[in-house]
Amino acid sequence: xxxxxxxxxxxxxxxxxxxxxxxxxxxxxxxxxxxxxxxxxxxxxxxxxxxxxxxxxxxxxxxxxxxxxxxxxxxxxxxxxxxxxxxxxxxxxxxxxxxxxxxxxxxxxxxxxxxxxxxxxxxxxxxxxxxxxxxxxxxxxxxxxxxxxxxxxxxxxxxxxxxxxxxxxxxxxxxxxxxxxxxxxxxxxxxxxxxxxxxxxxxxxxxxxxxxxxxxxxxxxxxxxxxxxxxxxxxxxxxxxxxxxxxxxxxxxxxxxxxxxxxxxxxxxxxxxxxxxxxxxxxxxxxxxxxxxxxxxxxxxxxxxxxxxxxxxxxxxxxxxxxxxxxxxxxxxxxxxxxxxxxxxxxxxxxxxxxxxxxxxxxxxxxxxxxxxxxxxxxxxxxxxxxxxxxxxxxxxxxxxxxxxxxxxxxxxxxxxxxxxxxxxxxxxxxxxxxxxxxxxxxxxxxxxxxxxxxxxxxxxxxxxxxxxxxxxxxxxxxxxxxxxxxxxxxxxxxxxxxxxxxxxxxxxxxxxxxxxxxxxxx
RNA sequence: GGCGCUUUCGUCUAGCGGCUAGGACACAUGCCUCUCACGCAUGGAACACGGGUUCGAUUCCCGUAGGCGCUACCA
Numbered sequence: 001x002x003x004x005x006x007x008x009x010x011x012x013x014x015x016x017x018x019x020x021x022x023x024x025x026x027x028x029x030x031x032x033x034x035x036x037x038x039x040x041x042x043x044x045x046x047x048x049x050x051x052x053x054x055x056x057x058x059x060x061x062x063x064x065x066x067x068x069x070x071x072x073x074x075x076x077x078x079x080x081x082x083x084x085x086x087x088x089x090x091x092x093x094x095x096x097x098x099x100x101x102x103x104x105x106x107x108x109x110x111x112x113x114x115x116x117x118x119x120x121x122x123x124x125x126x127x128x129x130x131x132x133x134x135x136x137x138x139x140x141x142x143x144x145x146x147x148x149x150x151x152x153x154x155x156x157x158x159x160x161x162x163x164x165x166x167x168x169x170x171x172x173x174x175x176x177x178x179x180x181x182x183x184x185x186x187x188x189x190x191x192x193x194x195x196x197x198x199x200x201x202x203x204x205x206x207x208x209x210x211x212x213x214x215x216x217x218x219x220x221x222x223x224x225x226x227x228x229x230x231x232x233x234x235x236x237x238x239x240x241x242x243x244x245x246x247x248x249x250x251x252x253x254x255x256x257x258x259x260x261x262x263x264x265x266x267x268x269x270x271x272x273x274x275x276x277x278x279x280x281x282x283x284x285x286x287x288x289x290x291x292x293x294x295x296x297x298x299x300x301x302x303x304x305x306x307x308x309x310x311x312x313x314x315x316x317x318x319x320x321x322x323x324x325x326x327x328x329x330x331x332x333x334x335x336x337x338x339x340x341x342x343x344x345x346x347x348x349x350x351x352x353x354x355x356x357x358x359x360x361x362x363x364x365x366x367x368x369x370x371x372x373x374x375x376x377x378x379x380x381x382x383x384x385x386x387x388x389x390x391x392x393x394x395x396x397x398x399x400x401x402x403x404x405x406x407x408x409x410x411x412x413x414x415x416x417x418x419x420x421x422x423x424x425x426x427x428x429x430x431x432x433x434x435x436x437x438x439x440x441x442x443x444x445x446x447x448x449x450x451x452x453x454x455x456x457x458x459x460x461x462x463x464x465x466x467x468x469x470x471x472x473x474x475x476x477x478x479x480x481x482x483x484x485x486x487x488x489x490x491x492x493x494x495x496x497x498x499x500x501x502x503x504x505x506x507x508x509x510x511x512x513x514x515x516x517x518x519x520x521x522x523x
Numbered sequence: 524g525g526c527g528c529u530u531u532c533g534u535c536u537a538g539c540g541g542c543u544a545g546g547a548c549a550c551a552u553g554c555c556u557c558u559c560a561c562g563c564a565u566g567g568a569a570c571a572c573g574g575g576u577u578c579g580a581u582u583c584c585c586g587u588a589g590g591c592g593c594u595a596c597c598a
Contacts, residue, residue, distance in 0.1 A: 015598045050597055115596070127525070129594085160596050178528070187526055187594090195596045203598050227527055227593040250528085253591065257534080260590070308547095312536060316546045335536075337529045338591055345535065345548045397560090406560055417560085434558070481557030493559035 008040025010218050011076070011211070015047045016058035019280035019289065020065050022341075023222065023254040023263060026306045030251065031220050032071045033307070033329040043214055044076025046087040047207070049200045056283055065277040069299045070322060083214040088206050095201040098209050098239070099161050099194045107238040108193060111140035112152055112159050129189045132167040161194040163204075163235065171230035176218075176249035176331045183230040191231055204228065208235045211246055219246045220331070223338075226250045249331050252310050253338045263341050265289060273343035277302070296365060296410035297346075301353040305346045309339045319352055347409040354408060359394045365411035366390055373415060375422050392503060393418045396495050417493070421503065424512050425490025428520055434492030438482035444517050447487065450480050451513050460506040462498040469498075487516035 012028040014020060035042040044066075046059055063078055075081025085091055102108035111130075113121075117139070122128045135142055140162070141149045153159065167186040175181050193205035201209070211219065229248055236245040254263045257271060268275035269289070279291035292302050304320055312335075313320070313328040320328065354362075370376045370390070397406035397414060406417055429435055450472075457468045473480065481497050488500055488509065501509045 013598095017598075047598065053597065111596095113596095118596090127594095129525095158596085162596095181527070183527065189594080192596050197596070202596070207598095222592090223528065224592055224598090230527095252529080255591075262591075309535070314537075316537075318535095318547060335529095339536090340534060342534050342548070348548055408560095438558085479557070485558055489558080491559080495558095497557060 006215070006217055008035060008038035008218060009043065009214065009216050010035050010040065010220055011043035011045050011214065011216055012073075013043075013045040013047045013207070013210075014062055015050065015053070016055060016062070017050070017053045018055050018058055018282075019276045019278070019291075020062045021263075021265075022275050022277065022292075022306070025065070025069065025071075025277055025302075026254065026309060027220065027222055027251060028066065028071055029069075029303055029306055030311070030329070030331075030334075033326050034218065034220060034331065035074070036326040037329055040217070041074040042072070043081070043083070043216070044073040044079055044086065045210060045214070046077050046089075047203065048087060048089045049202060049206050051089070051198050051200065061278060061280065068293055069277060069303060071303070088210065089200065091206070091210070092199055094213070095194065095206055095209055096199070099201065099205065102163070102193070102238060103161065105238070106164070108161050108163050109135075109141045109190075110149060110153075110159050111135075111138060111162050111190075111192075112144075112157055113138050113140070114158075130162065131165060131186070131189045135162075135164075135190060159196045160192045162190040163193050163231070163238070165190055165231075165234065171233055173226075173229040173233055173248055175226075175229070176247055177334050178226075178250060178336060181226065181229070183227070185230070185234065188231055188234075191228075204231060204235065208232055208239070208241075212236070212239070212241050212244065215244075216246050218249065220249045220251065223250045223253050249334070252335055254309060255338045255340045257341050257343060262338070267341075271343065273341075273346065296412050297350050298353045298357075301350040302346075304353070305349040309341070310335055319349075351407070351409040354411070359391065362394055362411050362414075363390060366394065366414060369412055369415055370422070373419070373422070393421050396421075420489040420491075420494055420500075424508070424515065425488075428486065428490060428516065430520075432491065434482070435486055438492075439486055439520055443483045444521050446478055446480060447483055447513055447517050449476070450478075450484065451510055454501075454506070454510060454513075457506065460502055460509075462496075462502050465498050465501060484513070486520075487513040490516075 010031045012024075012031050014024055032042055034040070044063075048054055059077065066073065073079045075083065076086040088095075099108065103110070118130075121134070121138070125134070128134065130138065137143075142164075144152075165185050165188050169185040170182050171185050171188075173181040173183070191204055192202050194201045200206075210216075229250070233242075233245070236242050255261065256263055256267045257273075258267075263275060265275050274290040274292050274295055274297075276289055276291045277293060279294040280289045281287075282289070293299075300322070303322060304318075304325070307320070307325050307329075308318060311329065311333055314330075314333055317328075367376060367390075393414070397408055397417065406413075408414060408417070428439075453469060453472045454465070457465055459465075459467075482492070484497050484501075485492065485494060488494070488497070488504065494500055495503075504512070
């Protein structure tokens with residue numbers, strides 16, 4: 001890169017039509033990584049040129065989401081900067097000026113065709129497209145006398161400004177990921193650039209004008225924009241900005257985990273994974289969509305996982321901090337084909353980041369979990385005992401050597417793994433493989449004997465139990481642990497039995513054993 | 524329908540003319556063991572198809588088929 005080359009400036013420009021889609025998060029992430037790597041700037045622009053689709057709260061949601069994810073912007077809506085305003089609805093005058101420039105240069109024209117008239121034409125003509133072949137048939141400033149055009153505008157008729165595309169030219173888009181993409185201008189239609197009804201431009205015009213004015217050097221966006229990239233190239237040229245036109249990079253799309261098509265909100269709800277970074281409450285329908293944050297994902301895990309969906313550093317490294325990703329990121333190493341969204345692997349990434357955290361970091365989430373299960377009534381009233389229990393339980397999932405042993409992808413996974421610490425079994429599944437194998441005809445009797453032995457233990461610590469129980473095990477020849485486990489846990493899981501009994505205490509241990517013997521004898 | 528992009532294990536992918544086609548997730552098995560899990564070890568699993576180019580194609584080119592996207596006064 002030569003030193004006179006411009007400073008890298010990229011942007012993420014969502015439309016505030018709802019919550020930010022996870023695919024959008026990835027696009028933003030790639031822009032962020034690219035900007036940081038090149039010491040450049042990332043701009044946050046709001047593309048609200050479709051007033052009919054505006055959703056209140058969406059903009060705030062998006063900002064909060066990036067804040068949570070740790071993706072930082074250098075300028076834009078809510079971040080400031082001297083290329084503003086960054087909300088397109090506040091840039092009307094700017095766009096008008098540039099639309100006029102195109103009109104004056106005869107590179108655009110005014111069209112009065114109503115939606116109904118257009119619909120009719122589509123009926124009449126097969127594969128109708130508003131272009132060089134058909135614009136002579138329509139009501140526009142190319143076919144109408146100048147006075148008529150002025151009169152129509154004067155009288156307040158609604159109109160649009162269309163881009164006049166010259167047919168028959170191969171337009172080249174030099175894509176950083178896909179190389180040279182060629183589309184013939186004849187298949188492009190005379191896109192609407194501006195609508196008189198709301199005095200706003202459409203995406204295409206606003207996009208080009210803003211990227212130019214904001215000195216954007218690289219446009220990194222989803223593949224859905226590839227077909228309109230030639231149009232954008234033509235627009236840059238029409239304005240005479242071809243020399244400063246940004247480089248393009250069209251990212252592959254995120255696809256459904258199963259079946260066909262691109263990832264949609266519904267898939268997430270159906271398969272049980274979020275498609276939004278944060279939980280979203282739809283202001284209109286009241287519908288709630290789950291979010292990664294609320295599901296217990298760590299933002300670093302989400303970023304790491306997402307980054308690898310469509311890009312890789314070229315080696316086998318998968319776990320990367322944001323700093324490493326910034327260092328390693330490379331547009332030319334992005335894949336070209338769509339990636340199915342693998343939520344199972346997303347959970348694995350979360351597991352990896354979760355187990356790196358200190359135990360205390362789990363406590364707030366764990367509290368929520370216990371509250372939900374009715375174990376803790378109010379955090380304020382939380383007693384020392386519960387606090388101690390929690391740490392003990394977390395420690396159990398922690399294991400030796402400070403290496404998390406349990407398969408915990410989310411803090412919420414802790415409950416099924418550890419509920420027996422807090423609540424006694426209330427029922428036993430006779431058909432359960434473990435129960436079947438370890439609770440035989442004679443087991444109840446053995447457990448009664450065992451209870452008698454335990455009753456004599458005064459010091460119920462692990463060591464205290466062992467001094468009494470081990471000799472008994474030795475001389476009776478019994479192997480009481482699995483059945484004991486059924487009594488205390490209700491299933492084939494949990495920590496060392498002495499440990500568990502010590503944790504529960506003598507009274508609770510005997511109570512659970514008594515209950516199990518009675519229940520299993522009567523079933 | 525038209526146009527464009529794309530095609531390596533079930534999934535994410537490495538590979539940039541010559542490899543026993545590598546890794547990760549998931550799955551299975553074994554070891555460990557009072558259970559589950561962890562850990563360790565092992566295993567099954569892929570170059571869509573057909574033509575070229577070449578001494579040689581997973582790799583380059585062209586078709587076909589599949590997938591995806593776009594085809595609005597939405598972004």
